[in-house]
Amino acid sequence: MLYAIFCYSCEDVVGAWTSAEDAAVMSRLAIVEQKLAVTGRLGPVARLLPTTTAVTLRKGREVLVIDGPFAETREQLLGFYVVDCDGLEQAIDAARELAMANPGAGAYEIRPIGLYRPVAVRTVLGGAMKRFGA
Amino acid sequence: MSEMASMGGAGMDGAWIDAALTAARPQAVAALLRYFRDLDTAEEAFQDACLRALKAWPKNGPPRDPTAWLILVGRNAALDGVRKRSKSAPLPSEELISDLDDAEAALADRLDGEHYRDDVLRLLFICCHPDLPATQQVAVALRIVSGLSVRQIARAFLVSEAAMEQRITRAKARIGAGDVPFDTPGPLERAERLNAVAAMVYLIFNEGYSASGEAVQAKGSLCDEAIRLARLLLRLFQGEPEVMGLTALLLLQHARAPARFDAEGAVVLLEDQDRGLWNRRMITEGLALIDKAVRHRRPGPYLVQAAIAAEHARAERAQDTSWARIDLLYGDLEQLAPSPVVSLNRAVAVSKVAGPEAALAMIEPLAPRLSGYFHFFGLKGGLLLQLGRREEARAAFDQAIALANTAAEASHIRLHLDRLMTDGAAAEK
Incomplete structure (x- = not known):
């Protein structure tokens, strides 16, 4: 079974870390990631840019593009895509197409990815390639 | 417990609490100021809450919403103080004190509002x-x-x-x-x-x-x-393009910080900077914010300045810089926020696109208004030097040194002068 693990925290607190603190956390996390990677169990890893960079497409009779992150608590996170785009407009177009394919209620939050590590393919067991279709 | 707090042997370390208190400060002091309508009381209340947090959080774990916790505890602490000073002051409502968790949740909800x-x-x-x-x-x-x-x-x-x-x-x-404006603004x-x-x-x-x-x-x-x-x-x-522009501008400029000075502390000009040292994460964030702001189609001065900084950030090498686009953007900025300094900056782009003569012609009329401005004479000297007008260049550089604000600025111009001297000596031989 594949699992996604979503990271939640206060971004203003994380934003108040010094760069040394930030680097220390990242290197501690890297040790855990490495453990998963060598057994072929680690998929893509992403660190998102702050929510201030987000826009949200709100589905409905007409698709609305709103500045800011998804902020409702009535709806739940059901899935995600990673898309490679020339810029925000192209990402919005992609989300718009998704919205047309799946109309009704809900929203897509579009957030740039600041750090992205695709599947680690050079693993001991080589299982990651099969598992993640790489 | 947050991810940070549960990591490592140190448990919830001091760094996390420091960061949480720092992050909460503007919001917490702002809310306490509305409540007490007095800056000193608000600051003291926050200070008090921080001291209590330093004691309570390592023991009990961090609260779900540190800001709400600090506001509530700060408010109660300050009210205690007021109560001690004046017995007749009304007591804070009981449930606020006895049931901190519920109150914190309610306050956290309200914090999201206008x-x-x-x-x-x-x-x-x-x-x-x-x-x-x-x-x-x-x-x-x-x-x-x-x-x-x-x-x-x-x-x-x-x-x-x-x-x-x-x-x-x-x-x-x-x-x-003065009158601190406590009414809700229109x-x-x-x-x-x-x-x-x-x-x-x-x-x-x-x-x-x-x-x-x-x-x-x-x-x-x-x-x-x-x-x-x-x-x-x-x-x-969230919907203000100028705030996006401002944030982007600061990020894109600060991204260059690691490359702006050499080991001796001397200024390294933009075109000479090692772009590999620029902070990619800040650049990515800055560019993403510009992308967002541009959608509003009403560019303001911050956004245009950010767009200019973005042109530099996008150029992998100095020679890849699109000076024509920068020239156009400075043209926009001259319309939105006219100032002789903006025109002076535009002249740099013009010198790259149309040559030093055109740039010199552009800055001449600025002379009366920029007669006390270091960069005016620095640029003027540089343009004259490019045109081979050495004596005039030397005079401009001398004026620049006299107006330099920092030792680094002065020593940078002195490099030009030294080069003029050595080139001159070589030419005379």
């Missing part, structure tokens, strides 16, 4: 008091909003701690004597406040960015502070 947004804006806005000179606005904002110690601020402004203490106390007295007034506050955040940034030599270390943190405040503003005013 009220809260105006609180933070008000706190920032009172620092922009028109009677206060720019440097004092910056000092007061750093003390009250960012919570920097007087010692840190004194170091950044290269004055003694006692002098800075006095300056801040006087400035705060001035703020206290849309127009809110926009005006936002403008003033954005300008002040930019001032804080510039105070850090213009530092050189010894002061870089002490002032560098001001740039980080300004970026933090800009992000905070943007979280509160």
Whole structure:
């Protein structure tokens, strides 16, 4: 079974870390990631840019593009895509197409990815390639 | 428990608490100011809450919403103080004290509302008091909003701690004597406040960015502070393209910090900087914000300046820079916010696109208004040098040195002069 693990925290607190603190956390996390990677169990890893960079497409009779992150608590996170785009407009177009394919209620939050590590393919067991279709 | 708090053997370490208190400060002090309508009381209440947090959080774990916790505890602590001073003051409601968890949740919900947004804006806005000179606005904002110690601020402004203490106390007295606007602002007034506050955040940034030599270390943190405040503003005013532009501008400029000075502390010009040292994460964030802001199709001065910085950030090598686009953007900026300094900057782009003669013709009319401006004579000297007018170039460089604000600026021009001298000596042989 594949699992996604979503990271939640206060971004203003994380934003108040010094760069040394930030680097220390990242290197501690890297040790855990490495453990998963060598057994072929680690998929893509992403660190998102702050929510201030987000826009949200709100589905409905007409698709609305709103500045800011998804902020409702009535709806739940059901899935995600990673898309490679020339810029925000192209990402919005992609989300718009998704919205047309799946109309009704809900929203897509579009957030740039600041750090992205695709599947680690050079693993001991080589299982990651099969598992993640790489 | 947060991810951080549960990591490592140290449990919830001091660094996490420090970061949480720093992050909560503007919001918490702003809310306490609305409640007590007195800056000193609000600051003391927050201070009190922080002390209690330092004791309580390592024992009980961090609260779900640190800001709400600090506001509530700070308010109760200050009310306790008031109650001790005057027996007749009304008591805080019982359930607020006895059931902190529920109260915290309720307060956290309310914090997301408009009220809260105006609180933070008000706190920032009172620092922009028109009677206060720019440097004092910056000092007061750093003390009250960012919570920097007087010692840190004194170091950044290269004055003694006692002098800075006095300056801040006087400035705060001035703020206290004026009318602190506690009414909920209308849309127009809110926009005006936002403008003033954005300008002040930019001032804080510039105070850090213009530092050189010894002061870089002490002032560098001001740039980080300004970026933090800009992000905070943007979280509160998510649909404002100028706030996006301001944040992007600060990020894109600060991204170059690691490359702006060499090991000896001398200025490294943009075209000579090692672009591999630029902070990619800040650049990515800055570019993403511009992308967002552009969709609003009403560019303001911050956004245009950010777009100019973005042109530099996008160029992998200095020679890849699109000076034609930068020239156009400066043209926009001249329309939006005309100033001789903007025209002077545009002349740099013009010199790259149309040559030094065109640029020189462009800056000549600026001379009367920029006769006291270091960069005017620096650029003029450089253009004259390109045209082979050596004697005039030397005169311009001499004037630049006389007007230099920092040792780094002066020594940079001296390099040009030295080169003129050696080239001249070589030519005479």
